[in-house]
Amino acid sequence: MDTSQPVILEMKGISKAFPGVQALENVDLVVYGGEIHGLVGKNGAGKSTLMAILMGIHQMDSGTLEINGHRFTSMTPHEALEAGIAYVPQQVRMMDSLTVAENILAGNLPVNRLGLVDWKATYQEAQERLHKLGLELDVHERVEGLGVVEQTMLAIAKALFSNAKLIILDEPTAALSRVDIDRLFGFVRSLKKMGVAFIYISHHLEEVFEICDRVTVLRNGQLVGTYVVSELDIPKLIRFMVGEDIRDYERSSSKQDDPVLVVKGLTRRGHYEEVNLVVHKGEVVGLSGLAGSGAASLGRALFGLERRGIGEIWVNGKPFTARDPRQALDQGLAYLPQDRYRFGLVGSRPVRENVTYTILHQLLNPAGLISFFKERTLVQRYINDLGVVCPSPEQRVNLLSGGNQQKVVFAKLAATRPSILVLHEPTQGIDVRAKIDIYRIVDELASQGVAILIISSEVRELLGVCDRILVMYNGKITAEFKAGEPVTTPENILLTIEGGNIYEQKQMDPVRS
Amino acid sequence: APATPAAPAEPQVVEKTVVVEKTVVVEKEAPKTVTIGYGAPELSGGQGVIMNGMVTGAKGKNWAVVTTNANFDAAAQANQIDYFISLGVDAIVVVPVDSQAICASVQKAKDAGIPFFTIDRAPIGCEINMTVQSDNYMAGKQSGEAMVKLLTEKYGEPKGTVLELQGDLGQNVAQLRGAGFNDVMKNYPNIKVISKPTEWKAEKFSQATLDVVSTEAVDGIYMHSDCVGTKVVLSALEQLGKKFKAGEEGHIFLTGVDACPDAVAAIRDGYSDQASSQPLPDFGVVIADYIEKTLKGEQITEGEVVKEGALWSPARIVKSDTGFMMNLATTSVDKTNASDPALWGNQAK
Amino acid sequence: MSRSKWIQFVLDRMIWFILLLVILFFWLRAGDKFLTGINLINILLHASVLGVLTIGQTICLLSGNFDLSAEGAVSLLTVLAAWLMLPYREMTLAQAGGIGWELSPFIVIPIILVLGTVIGWINGFLITRLRMNNFIVTLAMQLFLRGLAFVISLGAIMPGTPKEFNWLGGGRIGAIPVSVIVTILLFLGFEFFLKYSRFGRELYAVGANRDAARASGFKPALTITKAYMIGGFMAGLASWMLLGRLEVSVPTLGVGMTLETVASAVIGGVALSGGSGSIMGAFSGVLLLSVVDTGLNLMEVDPFWVTGVRGLIILVALLLEVQKARIRVGAVATRSGSSTGTAAKS
Amino acid sequence: MESNRANRVFIFVVDNLIWVFVVVSLIVFSLISKSFFTPFNLVNILSRVAPLGLLVIGQSFTLITANFDLSSESAMGFTAMVAALLLASQKNGGLGLEWNPFVGILIMLAVGVLIGLFNGVFITRLGMNNFIMTVAMLMVLRGATYAISPGKSVNFLPEAFKWLGGGALFRVPLENGKMLAIPASMFFLIFAFLVAFAVTKYTRFGRNMYAVGANRQAAEAAGIDARRVILWVYIISGFCAALAGLLDAGRMDSATPRTGAGLIFPVQAAAVIGGISLFGGRGNLIGAFGGVLLWGILDTGLNIAKVSPFWIEVSRGALLLFAMFIDALKVSYLRRTAIRKVLSASPIGLKDPIQQLE
Numbered sequence A: 001m002d003t004s005q006p007v008i009l010e011m012k013g014i015s016k017a018f019p020g021v022q023a024l025e026n027v028d029l030v031v032y033g034g035e036i037h038g039l040v041g042k043n044g045a046g047k048s049t050l051m052a053i054l055m056g057i058h059q060m061d062s063g064t065l066e067i068n069g070h071r072f073t074s075m076t077p078h079e080a081l082e083a084g085i086a087y088v089p090q091q092v093r094m095m096d097s098l099t100v101a102e103n104i105l106a107g108n109l110p111v112n113r114l115g116l117v118d119w120k121a122t123y124q125e126a127q128e129r130l131h132k133l134g135l136e137l138d139v140h141e142r143v144e145g146l147g148v149v150e151q152t153m154l155a156i157a158k159a160l161f162s163n164a165k166l167i168i169l170d171e172p173t174a175a176l177s178r179v180d181i182d183r184l185f186g187f188v189r190s191l192k193k194m195g196v197a198f199i200y201i202s203h204h205l206e207e208v209f210e211i212c213d214r215v216t217v218l219r220n221g222q223l224v225g226t227y228v229v230s231e232l233d234i235p236k237l238i239r240f241m242v243g244e245d246i247r248d249y250e251r252s253s254s255k256q257d258d259p260v261l262v263v264k265g266l267t268r269r270g271h272y273e274e275v276n277l278v279v280h281k282g283e284v285v286g287l288s289g290l291a292g293s294g295a296a297s298l299g300r301a302l303f304g305l306e307r308r309g310i311g312e313i314w315v316n317g318k319p320f321t322a323r324d325p326r327q328a329l330d331q332g333l334a335y336l337p338q339d340r341y342r343f344g345l346v347g348s349r350p351v352r353e354n355v356t357y358t359i360l361h362q363l364l365n366p367a368g369l370i371s372f373f374k375e376r377t378l379v380q381r382y383i384n385d386l387g388v389v390c391p392s393p394e395q396r397v398n399l400l401s402g403g404n405q406q407k408v409v410f411a412k413l414a415a416t417r418p419s420i421l422v423l424h425e426p427t428q429g430i431d432v433r434a435k436i437d438i439y440r441i442v443d444e445l446a447s448q449g450v451a452i453l454i455i456s457s458e459v460r461e462l463l464g465v466c467d468r469i470l471v472m473y474n475g476k477i478t479a480e481f482k483a484g485e486p487v488t489t490p491e492n493i494l495l496t497i498e499g500g501n502i503y504e505q506k507q508m509d510p511v512r513s
Numbered sequence B: 001a002p003a004t005p006a007a008p009a010e011p012q013v014v015e016k017t018v019v020v021e022k023t024v025v026v027e028k029e030a031p032k033t034v035t036i037g038y039g040a041p042e043l044s045g046g047q048g049v050i051m052n053g054m055v056t057g058a059k060g061k062n063w064a065v066v067t068t069n070a071n072f073d074a075a076a077q078a079n080q081i082d083y084f085i086s087l088g089v090d091a092i093v094v095v096p097v098d099s100q101a102i103c104a105s106v107q108k109a110k111d112a113g114i115p116f117f118t119i120d121r122a123p124i125g126c127e128i129n130m131t132v133q134s135d136n137y138m139a140g141k142q143s144g145e146a147m148v149k150l151l152t153e154k155y156g157e158p159k160g161t162v163l164e165l166q167g168d169l170g171q172n173v174a175q176l177r178g179a180g181f182n183d184v185m186k187n188y189p190n191i192k193v194i195s196k197p198t199e200w201k202a203e204k205f206s207q208a209t210l211d212v213v214s215t216e217a218v219d220g221i222y223m224h225s226d227c228v229g230t231k232v233v234l235s236a237l238e239q240l241g242k243k244f245k246a247g248e249e250g251h252i253f254l255t256g257v258d259a260c261p262d263a264v265a266a267i268r269d270g271y272s273d274q275a276s277s278q279p280l281p282d283f284g285v286v287i288a289d290y291i292e293k294t295l296k297g298e299q300i301t302e303g304e305v306v307k308e309g310a311l312w313s314p315a316r317i318v319k320s321d322t323g324f325m326m327n328l329a330t331t332s333v334d335k336t337n338a339s340d341p342a343l344w345g346n347q348a349k
Numbered sequence C: 001m002s003r004s005k006w007i008q009f010v011l012d013r014m015i016w017f018i019l020l021l022v023i024l025f026f027w028l029r030a031g032d033k034f035l036t037g038i039n040l041i042n043i044l045l046h047a048s049v050l051g052v053l054t055i056g057q058t059i060c061l062l063s064g065n066f067d068l069s070a071e072g073a074v075s076l077l078t079v080l081a082a083w084l085m086l087p088y089r090e091m092t093l094a095q096a097g098g099i100g101w102e103l104s105p106f107i108v109i110p111i112i113l114v115l116g117t118v119i120g121w122i123n124g125f126l127i128t129r130l131r132m133n134n135f136i137v138t139l140a141m142q143l144f145l146r147g148l149a150f151v152i153s154l155g156a157i158m159p160g161t162p163k164e165f166n167w168l169g170g171g172r173i174g175a176i177p178v179s180v181i182v183t184i185l186l187f188l189g190f191e192f193f194l195k196y197s198r199f200g201r202e203l204y205a206v207g208a209n210r211d212a213a214r215a216s217g218f219k220p221a222l223t224i225t226k227a228y229m230i231g232g233f234m235a236g237l238a239s240w241m242l243l244g245r246l247e248v249s250v251p252t253l254g255v256g257m258t259l260e261t262v263a264s265a266v267i268g269g270v271a272l273s274g275g276s277g278s279i280m281g282a283f284s285g286v287l288l289l290s291v292v293d294t295g296l297n298l299m300e301v302d303p304f305w306v307t308g309v310r311g312l313i314i315l316v317a318l319l320l321e322v323q324k325a326r327i328r329v330g331a332v333a334t335r336s337g338s339s340t341g342t343a344a345k346s
Numbered sequence D: 001m002e003s004n005r006a007n008r009v010f011i012f013v014v015d016n017l018i019w020v021f022v023v024v025s026l027i028v029f030s031l032i033s034k035s036f037f038t039p040f041n042l043v044n045i046l047s048r049v050a051p052l053g054l055l056v057i058g059q060s061f062t063l064i065t066a067n068f069d070l071s072s073e074s075a076m077g078f079t080a081m082v083a084a085l086l087l088a089s090q091k092n093g094g095l096g097l098e099w100n101p102f103v104g105i106l107i108m109l110a111v112g113v114l115i116g117l118f119n120g121v122f123i124t125r126l127g128m129n130n131f132i133m134t135v136a137m138l139m140v141l142r143g144a145t146y147a148i149s150p151g152k153s154v155n156f157l158p159e160a161f162k163w164l165g166g167g168a169l170f171r172v173p174l175e176n177g178k179m180l181a182i183p184a185s186m187f188f189l190i191f192a193f194l195v196a197f198a199v200t201k202y203t204r205f206g207r208n209m210y211a212v213g214a215n216r217q218a219a220e221a222a223g224i225d226a227r228r229v230i231l232w233v234y235i236i237s238g239f240c241a242a243l244a245g246l247l248d249a250g251r252m253d254s255a256t257p258r259t260g261a262g263l264i265f266p267v268q269a270a271a272v273i274g275g276i277s278l279f280g281g282r283g284n285l286i287g288a289f290g291g292v293l294l295w296g297i298l299d300t301g302l303n304i305a306k307v308s309p310f311w312i313e314v315s316r317g318a319l320l321l322f323a324m325f326i327d328a329l330k331v332s333y334l335r336r337t338a339i340r341k342v343l344s345a346s347p348i349g350l351k352d353p354i355q356q357l358e
Ligand SMILES: Nc1ncnc2c1ncn2[C@@H]1O[C@H](COP(=O)(O)OP(=O)(O)OP(=O)(O)O)[C@@H](O)[C@H]1O
Pocket: A018, A019, A021, A023, A041, A042, A043, A044, A045, A046, A047, A048, A049, A050, A399, A400, A401, A402, A403, A431
């Protein structure tokens, strides 16, 4: 950290209550120019709320706020923008149907002498501006045609163009692959050199260590402290966040011998080829690969969200013929999608309904109507079992914190009593504590005999949870690692993920290219 | 919609299919077939049938007819007349959606040298070759006079409350039928008229009847169109338990314009009291003669026209500032003449 | 806390209070005539056909789709029903008879209900299977169906439907019209049905987030098709009711109903974007429109002004309705201020 | 290379499908009737869709910002009636004031602007739902039109007033010796669409409209005052409705209480077929012009093809369904070939192109 830089932001004694929750109590936060400031805490610790106050979206109940020496007792979104604060949410929402150039210059398009928009200049200027930041995008492309990283980087760039001095990144890496994360971090570091300050919110603590200078920790709406990252380590940080040492997760279940999911020679041109894999009862298998390796496609295809191509699939010894999610569920395969906002949950409906969407047919009373009694007991049971924290089952699900939302998705899937559960990036956007909860849930399910296939780009996570890890590269399964074997190291796995071959004993740095 | 029905004067069986056919082209020995462009303002109720009258009339002369429907839209009608002009028809016959708005089209037809006729309504503000209509104001007046008579019989003096179910106030058919009626009522300060617009919609006839009759002591109901109204109003009265025959305690007088088959039947049955029968069925047939004359270059002359056995006879042709106007006689139908087979309302099979 | 809950409760039902206000307004203006039993029944009676159609519209809107075709279906089905039931009468008259088969109402009623449902199915098929734009498809369907009504009737009025047929629309049990009872039962039934049935869950889920619904094992295409089928069935029912009330078929029956149904639903809090709103909410919208209509019929408003005044009253009612957002913000602000114990800030 | 070129051509065609429909319908109707593809008729189609076209422009503006304006058909009727009452003599249904026609035009345009302002203020400042606000306005204005007229049409308007809607710019001789009047309204329509296109494509305001429609929050974050933009599109819509009233009254030489009644669905249909999305941010005015033309061609073409009036509505509905069917085939083809970018650029109103990919 460079204390010679001026203080950009000083928040003091911020408190905020929502009906029934004290979301923030007496929280302080100081950010210097050119600093990347981490903000961590469990789900629901109040990170987003603090930022919402800074952005003028929520009003603080008490406290003061100073930006570049200007004092504010209240804030409107407009004032926040004026003051040079920009927020880049996890779900970047831009003007999808418009081009990159227009998104960058919206509200301020260059005009010619006649006062008409000069499109040539628009594209040129957008291109130049991006170029200055070292970002090369096709400015003629519509934003909806861009990938997630590009959209995030574009959103950051956009904020800078509107003279932002402080950019808030709220879980920007949640939906990104490692390669994309590297691109993003490279971009952020280059901006930091230009004197831009960032507040970086993430549940990936390694990332905090990788990119942040200082970190502020919140717990249950209260400030734990602000620390210089180089003086911390992960276990310490976790202790600050959680308030106790968390017992490391340990597997308790064990694999049995009967195969549950058998895939033979599954091929879909352009996505994956000749995929063979077996997942046994009670076994947890990981599947990893780069974006475009086909791993994600395979997961979606198994569940019937995409076409599957040719090849044989057996579940519990019976041919698996499902063409759509309903049939897949009926035949014992459940799937947790990567994008829980779009595919996982119906945000505007209550928790209760979201949990029972998959099993409504089991809750019908003789009249063919849903038995609320059965439903309530069942939902309550899952809420207790999975430790979902919510004021009531009637709470709209998009008001829950990320970890709790993910637990609701789990509850929904577990309720179908699947034989095989396919999880796609199950711990995205979830705090350390909740991650452990999720692992426990996975373990619990496995010990009940469910076969589990986790598709994830988080190798460390897979190493902790899986019995076996498969690696896909270019549409083919190229390697298999068994837990406990000496070759099963993060380095080796990452190497194969990037297309290398561990048996060639090439010495290369597997973590970054 | 206001019924301006059409049954040929010499009852002839017209096959349904004739109506459905888009054009009736009957080859003539003569090298050139006469083509008439016919523009209907809409097709529900009587209007669809007026159109058939025209088709029948043209068929009698071996002419072809091109028919269009403006669907209550004066602008669409203007488009259709443009189209007739571009088609080069020999004569244009229109039931104007709007008597004033039609004038722009009349001018265009005149420029193109095509004779222009209207049925049912005269244009306002421009001159055309001829209009064949029956007098809507007169019809309203007849119903009004009948209503006064009925109220006087009931109370010994002209007083009471009358519900007027109006058509679409934006159309001059409704305005004339309303004006004729109200001009009579104006003379009797003790008669209270409650007017409700219905836009010719059957739903609204029913709704207004239910609302007003259940909250006011209504003595009589006057309908701008008894084609749409009679059945609907009677069933509304029945639902309110107020449907009685003439002479029974609590009978509500019904009068209306059109004298559709139901209305005439209801008069015979004693549920209704009066209908102003417009001898509209013959419009198309009557006008065909005058179109023929015009095409031959003959002059239409003023004076009385008499046709044996037709209820519209005698009719008068007069020259007005909108061109020749032939007013077919309106008959007031009540229980004394409700069985007259010459009434078009009694010609249904 | 209980006070704020109470405010919340009131605000959630704001539209019902506005309805009361409107009734009060008419009571003051139109005198005691307005608050008579028979008039209240009339209000419900006018709400019946619109109400039945609004149920169908609401269900389609909940699934995230418009149904502009229902009014066309009403035109066609009323004409068709009369045409099938009435004895033959020459067509050259403004009033006509049917085709002459004189089918019994007990055959015709199922026919129109089934046909309505089939029309809904076709809408659903075109929209979900062929992925056509719902707005245009149903608009085209409306034109098509109304056109057919004219083709069948040749524009003529067909009067005199049989007694057994008229029971639903015109019959009364005591003083209460059958259609009122049926409509209220339908509203309650559908409210209950959407709440407690599997279909209801699917409908809200599909309307709110189609992708998530699919990934939860629902079949959005099927749900949307079912929604349209219910819409079509309701159009059939409304046709039966309307024709039975009027005893006359006119091919223009139903014209302009689409806007009224959508407006009722939206007034009642149903979102055009799908997945939010309730059937009883839509009922409040229907009632608002019919109270206004009935009230205007009783007040001696200049006929030329009726449409305009109607629009104005609806506007004012809605203006009150949107104020609830402000009241709510105010209420929440004071509450959170007091719960943290800090002084209210300016 | 060759196939790439073919593909590009194909994509170009797909992108401009609405124009393909326009051309195909022109050809089909020309084959059906020889009186269709005549200069007289073609000119007429363009002049008769002029009022519709103006309404479509206004509607497109509001739709691009993800708002409806259902009141425009009534605004058209009301403004036309106001002007007609002021201009016409008492004998012809006016108030007998016989004001200067230009004053009349100015007043009518001002009334249109006021109506738009009213809609806009209620929607942006008082938070009314735009759909219901404009439906209520639709009733209020139609009622007011009936009330001020009262119920009567007004005709014989001054020449200067009529010129734009009904006047001829010049006349050209045809082979058969007749003179073909080239209507001013035709040029005005084309001009209006060009201006509207220029505004939406080449002004900051126009781009702000797209931004607001595409994502209101993002637009606001970019410093665009969404409420002002929406207020302005309603004002423009009101203004366009008044122009439509001017064209219609000029063409008809009269204003009727029903002027414009029932146009709202054709207006929306033309806009949507032309690629304007009901959900904002998509489509352009040139496509909308194609939608207007297609509607006009069907209207005239079906009459000229001598379809019985009873069957016209049926045919129109069927043809509309057919057009949407072809569009659906296009979408499914693109989905199969997964040309996602083309799809997202496609000009027929899809709710969510990505969703259609599923
Ligand atoms: N609009 C709201 N209404 C009511 N409660 C809210 C609202 N927003 C947040 N909360 C509650 O306030 C608390 C803090 O939430 P916040 O979103 O700030 O947590 P977070 O640290 O950002 O969590 P996550 O890591 O899951 O994003 C939580 O208990 C949450 O449920």
